[in-house]
Amino acid sequence: MRLLLINPNTSPSITELMAARAASLLGPEVALRTATGRFGGRYIASRAASAVAGHAALDAYAEHGEGCDAVLIACFGDPGLLALREMASVPVVGMAEASCHLACLAGRRFSIVTGGERWQVMLEEFVAALGLSARLASIRTVAPTGAEIAADPDRALASLASACRAAAEKDGAEAVILGGAGLAGLAERIAPEVPVPVICSLAAGLEATVAAARRATRKPAMGSFAPTPRVETVGLSTALASRFEG
Amino acid sequence: MRLLLINPNTSPSITELMAARAASLLGPEVALRTATGRFGGRYIASRAASAVAGHAALDAYAEHGEGCDAVLIACFGDPGLLALREMASVPVVGMAEASCHLACLAGRRFSIVTGGERWQVMLEEFVAALGLSARLASIRTVAPTGAEIAADPDRALASLASACRAAAEKDGAEAVILGGAGLAGLAERIAPEVPVPVICSLAAGLEATVAAARRATRKPAMGSFAPTPRVETVGLSTALASRFEG
Amino acid sequence: MRLLLINPNTSPSITELMAARAASLLGPEVALRTATGRFGGRYIASRAASAVAGHAALDAYAEHGEGCDAVLIACFGDPGLLALREMASVPVVGMAEASCHLACLAGRRFSIVTGGERWQVMLEEFVAALGLSARLASIRTVAPTGAEIAADPDRALASLASACRAAAEKDGAEAVILGGAGLAGLAERIAPEVPVPVICSLAAGLEATVAAARRATRKPAMGSFAPTPRVETVGLSTALASRFEG
Amino acid sequence: MRLLLINPNTSPSITELMAARAASLLGPEVALRTATGRFGGRYIASRAASAVAGHAALDAYAEHGEGCDAVLIACFGDPGLLALREMASVPVVGMAEASCHLACLAGRRFSIVTGGERWQVMLEEFVAALGLSARLASIRTVAPTGAEIAADPDRALASLASACRAAAEKDGAEAVILGGAGLAGLAERIAPEVPVPVICSLAAGLEATVAAARRATRKPAMGSFAPTPRVETVGLSTALASRFEG
Amino acid sequence: MRLLLINPNTSPSITELMAARAASLLGPEVALRTATGRFGGRYIASRAASAVAGHAALDAYAEHGEGCDAVLIACFGDPGLLALREMASVPVVGMAEASCHLACLAGRRFSIVTGGERWQVMLEEFVAALGLSARLASIRTVAPTGAEIAADPDRALASLASACRAAAEKDGAEAVILGGAGLAGLAERIAPEVPVPVICSLAAGLEATVAAARRATRKPAMGSFAPTPRVETVGLSTALASRFEG
Amino acid sequence: MRLLLINPNTSPSITELMAARAASLLGPEVALRTATGRFGGRYIASRAASAVAGHAALDAYAEHGEGCDAVLIACFGDPGLLALREMASVPVVGMAEASCHLACLAGRRFSIVTGGERWQVMLEEFVAALGLSARLASIRTVAPTGAEIAADPDRALASLASACRAAAEKDGAEAVILGGAGLAGLAERIAPEVPVPVICSLAAGLEATVAAARRATRKPAMGSFAPTPRVETVGLSTALASRFEG
Structure with a gap:
């Protein structure tokens, strides 16, 4: 099984962090290829950086998705999830989407804990777009961004654990998602201090990706995830242009 | 890995059908135990039969869940999903719940096709309780119950396929769940005739159960899925009484 | 007019408490029969006990509902409300359902105050299933369970009154339901201390039951409350089996 | 027990129709006083007539509500329901509000059948304001207005019955409200032809009013139904001015 | 362009305050006519006063709306917005409705700050009726009513500014509406102290009214805003009666 | 007043069409600058093309937005609306967002009529993200894309008018938005055949943009539309990089 992990920001170090973590989570039958965004922000903590990253995710898939x-x-x-799900001929999984649906199986209401305060509103909108607002207990952000947490995880552990506990104890969360590429691997260190399940978004995403690959469902021929209609383009990478132009 | 499949109705033949199907879906590392309801309806196609089955599911778990x-x-x-999730010390998966969340990953809106018209409203309520009403395109029932379909699947295939197509073409479903124990295995026969992914609820349920077992998340210590508080009981099976009384 | 009050837990003392209270509320034209659950928890303060109680309610009706x-x-x-509404040939009222709809006539938003913290989430789900989440101001639980409050009501009065006041003053409730069999009769003692109407759930339930009996609406012949379709059963009481098997 | 029935339109004949119908529904312990709007439309089938009727309802209460x-x-x-509930020192019941909550006790989803097509959207908004949109199956209007139906009910019976049946058979209604003063008394004639309960809005309103009077709940001292704050007025009837000015 | 500003309360001083403020906001091409309610409360801070004001708004339009x-x-x-939108042959704008939709263009969630605590629930219902509850961060009221603020604005400035800041900092508002006729003109004084845009409801209403007049959209011929159906009336002003009777 | 109109697709002919239309709608005090996407699809009728266009809109603003x-x-x-609203120091208006809020002022429920069937689901999601799903009557698409309609508008007029009429007559729309750059100017030709107001999305967007420029509200200093936090980037145009890097 060949999976492609796209890091839509432009920090190879984050890609490597995730690749290392994935290696410890995936079985030997899985060959993991990774790709880092070719353009855009070093990390994504704003609406603008996220919008660029949607394009970057398509671009990365066009370049590296073959096979x-x-x-x-x-x-x-x-970023780019629904667009890439439309464009790709294989299943596309989003780390946040997979985590949120998984959290719904674990608790009546769930919280998200992540780094970077600008994600607060963006994630509220994200969860609302999934139709899951009624299942959301809270979103709690800690001050450092995901990138900063990745650079020095030990320093962030206490505040992350504290946010997770508060989600359970004050907000009524019955499951907590530790969201973010930069937080990959911290859930298991924090879990012992939290009275409800703590979900690692990378682990959840990988699990869902492996399952999707195994399922081998056919590409929809109808609806909003049917293949992207052909359209002439300008200014795109050759690979991406050819995805659009067929 | 040891899984327990509980058929909360009282028809061993349906249990066997599912066991056979499961055998073809599960890998050799999975040992599947099955249990059939000790009391209640031969099949479940009413609110009343479903209420009894909730108790029967707890009863079956108490008897067969050890280990x-x-x-x-x-x-x-x-039936009994949230109650058993509270009572059990291990993860509990529901076939419908798992299918609905899986369908959300495949399409913007999903439909459910099943047998037995009384399920229409009950499933609307079920989906609403998940908070997923906005993702539901439609529920379409065909006249025979799931039990009747299990007894003569070939006869039901055309009407099931027709309902799935209508869900996609008229109701805007981007994924269709073929729901019901009695319909296990039919999704793959119907899929070629339907323009969007068709999800087998048994396969979805088994996949989610295997994944949950693998994850080995801790039992919540807080919230509505923390262990059932001890309470004296009367009139229950010894095994179930002991689950309540500790 | 003959009414059947089903206490779906297995504590005859609670049944008697309610019978005594009912006697003071009902007119002489009402003959009240009571039934206590044959099996299940002594009181209900968990999802699991509630699931068993749904079956017990059907069982009690089958045994005692004639006439x-x-x-x-x-x-x-x-517990068992919708199932029994389907099965019974006469109107079936739920104490919580009746209270919630009554509260909507008294205030824009209502709160529920009850005993036993595990009811918090279960009642949120209950109100959501009624479609009334937007009318709910809050649910506040006090530490003792309803059974404990019934055993020593004086001791709980202050904390119940305090919770009711907080619902009005902090949560914006314009009516408060004092919910629970064990709290029957306390509303009138607490009302003078609360600035908005306080509803006794037993009184509300009895009132709705009398009204329903008087109305003598026909049993639905269509929809999810039409008579339970016949189905063969095993392991049920003779009376309940005969309700299923016709 | 003394009840006041306010007909907020200005047609005494409709008031008399309801008084006659009420006489057959109420017991001897109830003394029913009636009042007809002093100003406004002969019947209410528009947003504008309804707005004026809100004022007329307050005016009628100020004149006739004493005691x-x-x-x-x-x-x-x-019209005027929430305003009068605030202003009056006794409980105020609305025919539509009471009917909708009653219908929720009878079926999962309900429909409203009434006369006058302009009520379609106005009633959708009304039900939404109750928070009950998720419980509403449909609103079906027949061409004649309520006033026209009152003048010649036999003529409208067939189309009303047909609308009620369609609500059950096509829209999934499990209860149908026959709404409107002019339709008082028709529900029992139509019920035999409809497979689900048919609710007469006048009967539902009277029943709720009697029950509210019997309950004798205290007037809220807090919230949006606490007594109307005193304010100087101009141009109102002496009675209404004195309600505002205290 | 000729605009009619209707103050539906009966305080000419508030009308004059708004006229003066409007003069500084409107260009020379706009001729503004004003009208004050002929009957009802001196100010509106209750459900009852608001219901009367709905009639008064129709009455004022009938008298002064020509041309x-x-x-x-x-x-x-x-008050009276939807009714007058139905009745009038020209566009009708509501100060609150226009402000809320404008606020949605400025921020993900908005708050309303106004005078008079009884508006809290009434405005929650108003926003819900617009379908915008999910966009509402909070409603904060300060103790003095709008009329009192108009009489001595300097005194209220600090508490209004503080409420606006709290809306942004604690409630997550990304825009704040300073709502109320009596608060006209204060937004620009408060804005420098608030980290998100502050919207003056009079300015927003006037802007929307000018834009609507300029657009010159046709009167709907269908739906709930088509011309008010003719109906005989009694007890209304000659001008309003003629609007109803045609 | 200087406005920037960004056409985020890469067809200068559509930009010119809109510029010509805008010239006839805007007064002499408005200087309109236009920009066409530098990269991406010739027209946008898919999720993937829309995702790229979000980046292209930011890119165009960075290049042309100065002043x-x-x-x-x-x-x-x-595409790119919320991201650009965050990034830009001046107000940013979206054609669809402005049209939807405007439609809410004209009718209780509105429909959208546009070209290109793939927009159906994408626009449902868009309206849901605005929180306006309850106000949406329907979305109706006609077969040709907006680009094809722009190329030969006369040919599409009849089917667009028919869709608008159906929205009013069958779906209950009280206002209809004719959505799409390529449909600019057609609303006034279609309006006479439609019984409810028809809104031209370009006109609505321009009107809202002029109003926003006139209002000169301050840039938020807090919340999700506060200035984009600085972040290092790679691979972006110099202008866009400098917007991110400050």
């Missing part, structure tokens, strides 16, 4: 069995967009917030 | 790593309630509509 | 004009399920949370 | 134990606003759509 | 190109109902809460 | 007073994203569906 893969499923794709994971590995930025919590899933 | 299993995860449990699947294998009746589309998931 | 009654309406039925009240007298446990706040209404 | 009554509860008030019924007897126009389906309940 | 105007658009109408503004200049009381935050918009 | 403008407000920006209009002139593609119905508003």
Whole structure:
């Protein structure tokens, strides 16, 4: 099974962090290819950086997607998710989308804990777009961005654990998602201090991607995820242009 | 990995049908135990039969759950799901709940096709309780019950396929769940005739159960899925009484 | 007029408490029969006990419902309500359902105050299933369960009154339901201390049951409350089996 | 028990029709006073006529409400309901509000059948304001207005019955409200032809008014139904001015 | 362009305040006519006063609306808005409705700050009726009514500014509406102290009224805003009666 | 007043069409600058093309936005709207967002008629993200895309008018938006055949942009539309990079 993990920001170090973490989570039958955004922000903590990253995710898929069995967009917030699900011929999984649906199986209401305060509103909108607002207990952000947490995770552990506990104890969360590429691997360190399940968004995303690849469902021939209609383009990479122009 | 599949109705033949189907879907690392309801309806196609089945599911778990790593309630509509998720020390999966969340990953809106018209309203309520009403395109029932379809699947195939197509073409479904124990295995026969993905609820349920067992998340210590508080009981099976009385 | 009050838990003392209270509320034209659950928890303060109680409510009706004009399920949370409404040939009222709709006539938003913290989430789900989430100001639980409050009501009065006042003053409730069989009769003692109407769930349930019996509406012949379709059963009481098997 | 029935339109003949119907529904312990709007439309079938009727309902209460134990606003759509509930010292019931909550106890989803097509959208808004949109199956209007139906009910019976049946058979209604002062008394004639309960809005309103009077709940001292704050007025009837000015 | 500003309360001083403010906001091409309610409360801070004001707004339009190109109902809460939109042959704008939709263009969630605590619930209902509850961050009221603020604005400035800041900082508002005729002109004084845009409801209403007049859209011939159906009336002003009777 | 109209697709002919139309709608005090996407699809009728266009809109603003007073994203569906609203120092208007809010002022429920069937689901999601789903009557698409309609508008007129009429007569729309850059100017030709107001999305967008520029509201200093936090980027145009990097 060949999976493509797309990091839609432009920090190879984050890609590597996730690749290392994935290696410890995936079985030997999975070959993981990774791709980092060619353009855009070093990390994504704004609406603008996220909008550019949606394009970057398509671009990365066009360049690296050939032959893969499923794709994971590995930025919590899933830039480009629905667009790539339309364009790709194989299943596309978003780390945040997969985590939210998984959390619904674990608890009546769930919270999201992540780094970077600008994600607060963006993630509220994201969850609302999934139709899951009634299942959301809260979103709690800690001050450092995901990138900063990745650079020095030990320093952020206490505040992340504290936010997770508060989500359970004050907000009524019955499951907590630790969201973000930069937080990959911290859930298991925090879990012992939190009275409800803590979900690692990277692990959830990888699990969903492996499952999707295994399922081998056919590409829809109808609806909003049917293949992208052909259209002439200008100014795109050759690979992406050819995805649009067929 | 040891899984327990609970058929909360009282028809061993349906349990066997599912066991056979499961055998073809599960890998060799999975040991599947099955249990059939000790009391209640031969099949479940009413609110009353479903209410009894909720108790029967708890009863079956109390009797057969020891040592299993995860449990699947294998009746589309998931009688007893939240109660058993509270009571059990291991993850509990519902066939309908798992299918609905999976369908959300495949399409913007999904439909459910099942047998037995009384399920129409009950499933609307079920989806609403998940908070997913905005993702539901339609529920379409065909006249025979799931039990009747299980007894003569070939006869029901055309009308099921027709309902699935109508869901996609008229109701805007971008994924269709073929729901019901009795319909296990039919999705792959129907899929070629339907322009959007068709999800087998048994396969979806098994996949989610295996994944849950593998995840080995801790039992919540807080919230509505924390262990059932101890309470004295009367009139229950010894095994179930002991689950309540600790 | 003959009414059946079903206490779906297995504590005859609670049944008697309610019978005594009912006697002071009902006119001489009402003959009240009571029934206590044959199996299940001594009180209901969990999802699991509630699921068993749904079956017990059906069982009690099958045994004792003959000839009654309406039925009240007298446990706040209404286990088995929709199932029994389907099965019974006469109107079935739930104490919580009746209270919530009554509260909507008294105030724009209402709160529920009850005993036993596990009811918090279960009642949120209950109100959501009624479609009334937008009318709910809050649910406040006090530490003792309803059974404990019934055993020593004086001790709980202050904390119940305090919760009711907080619902009005902090949560914006314009009416408060004092929910639970064990709290029957306390509303009138608490009302003078609360600036908005306080509704006793037993009184509300009885009132709705009498009204339903008087109305003598026909049993639906269509929809999800039409008579339970016949189905063969195993392991049920003779009376309940005969309700299913016709 | 003294009740005040306010007909907020200006047709005494409709008031008399309802008084006659009420006489056959109410017991001897109830003294019913009636009042007809002093100003406004002969019947209410528009937003503008309804707005004027809100004022007329307050005006009628100020003139005739002294000493009554509860008030019924007897126009389906309940003009002035929330305003009068605030102003009056006794409970105020709306025919439509009471009917909708009653219908929720009878079926999962309900429909409204009434006369006058302009009520379609106005009633959708009304039901939404109750928070009950998710419980509404449909609103079906027949061409004649309520006033025209009142003048020649036999002529309208067939089309009303047909609309009620369609609500059940096509829209999924599990209960149907026959709404409107002019339709009082027709429900029982139509019921035999409809497979689900048919609710007469006048009967539902009267029943709720009697129950409210009997309950004798205290007037809220807090919230949006606490007594209308004193304010100087101009141009109102002496009675209404004195309600505002205290 | 001729606009009619209707103050539906009966305080000419508030009308004059708004006229003066409007003069500084409108260009020379706009001729503004004003009208004050002929009957009802001196100010509107209750459900009852608001219901009377709905009639008064229709009455004022009937008397003064001839020849105007658009109408503004200049009381935050918009009494009579939908009724007058139906009745009038020209566009009708509500100060609150226009402000809320404008606020949605400025921020993801908005708050309303106004005078008079009784508006809290009434405005929650108003926003819900617009379908905008999900966009509402909070409603904060300060103790003095709008009329009192108008009489001594300097005294209220600090508490209004503080409420606006709290809306942004604690409630997550990304835009704040300063609602109320009596608060006209204060937004620009408060804005420098608030980290998100502050919208003056009078300015927003006037802007929308001018735009509506300029657009010159046709009167709907269908739907709930088509011309008010003719109906005989009694007890209304000659001008209003003639609007109803045609 | 200087406005920037961004056409986020890459067809200068559509930009010119809109510029010509805008010239006839805007007064002499408005200087309109236009920009066409530098990269992406010739027209936008898919999720993928829309995602790229979000980046292209930011790119165009970075290159051409200096000194403008407000920006209009002139593609119905508003790619990049929220991102650009965050990034830009001046107000940013979306053609679809402005049209939807405007439609809410004209009718209780509105419909959207546009070209290109793939917009159906995308626009449902768009309206849901605005929180306006309850106000949406329907979305109706005609077969030709907006680009094809722009190329030969006469040919599409009849089917567009027919869709608008159906929206009013069958779907209950009280206002209809004719959505899409390519349909600019057709509303006034179609309006006479439609019984409810028809809104031209370009006209609505321009009107809102002019109004926003005139209002000169301050840029938020807090919340999700506060200035984009600085972040290092790679691979972007110099102008866009400098917007991100400050």
